[in-house]
């Protein structure tokens with residue numbers, strides 16, 4: 001039997017799973033990510049793959065999700081917030097040590113692949129997967145395949161400016177990327193918390209604001225309404241370009257149930273269509289989508 005091994009390289013942990021041919025999970029293991037040490041990170045990934053094959057007694061294909069991308073021009077890692085990976089020949093080094101092809105994709109693309117393959121968007125021809133948590137990642141899948149793009153940034157919406165900004169949303173906050181008013185500065189969990197703080201003077205985390213809104217706190221409810229309006233505009237600009245069948249939300253903010261009703265009601269006024277049939281849905285595999293999608297980088 002040939003396994004599909006998926007490995008998700010995160011900033012603090014590396015998670016590995018083995019899927020059988022039907023996509024059933026046979027084995028799962030987490031290890032800590034070595035900090036600021038590229039060679040140790042490579043070794044940890046290799047050791048995890050070897051452990052999975054030893055524990056299951058089978059060999060497998062290997063897919064890896066990373067917080068960044070492999071530059072098509074150089075073959076080196078770029079755009080990684082785990083900065084010790086940047087500029088490194090990660091694919092080459094892993095293939096040398098594991099003696100086989102290793103497929104690598106951005107972690108948001110892996111999320112999208114997972115939900116497109118056997119998750120919330122499995123019936124969709126075109127889908128957009130969004131991860132909204134500490135940042136805002138995105139990935140596009142067409143016929144269950146990720147759209148990588150000429151610059152390996154397909155689906156990366158977070159550093160476009162917030163569309164249809166109101167006067168008090170311009171120019172917006174400076175983003176770590178150098179621009180002002182990026183979608184990420186508004187829609188990430190920390191961005192939501194900052195917006196609430198600026199309107200109320202209250203220092204709460206994103207989930208606390210949501211909880212307070214649910215409990216009838218009027219100021220928290222207004223913050224959540226502003227958030228829904230911004231998310232609706234940001235997604236409407238995606239719909240106007242790629243017109244997906246389904247948009248799947250992931251990450252910490254995807255646990256806010258009212259988004260799935262309220263955001264499509266708002267986006268209707270921004271989408272260039274008499275009606276909008278795009279569905280906004282919760283992920284089926286939750287936090288496991290990243291690592292499952294890495295495994296599904298080998299669909300055959």
Ligand SMILES: [Zn+2]
Nearest residue numbers: 159175177182
């Ligand atoms: Zn930015």
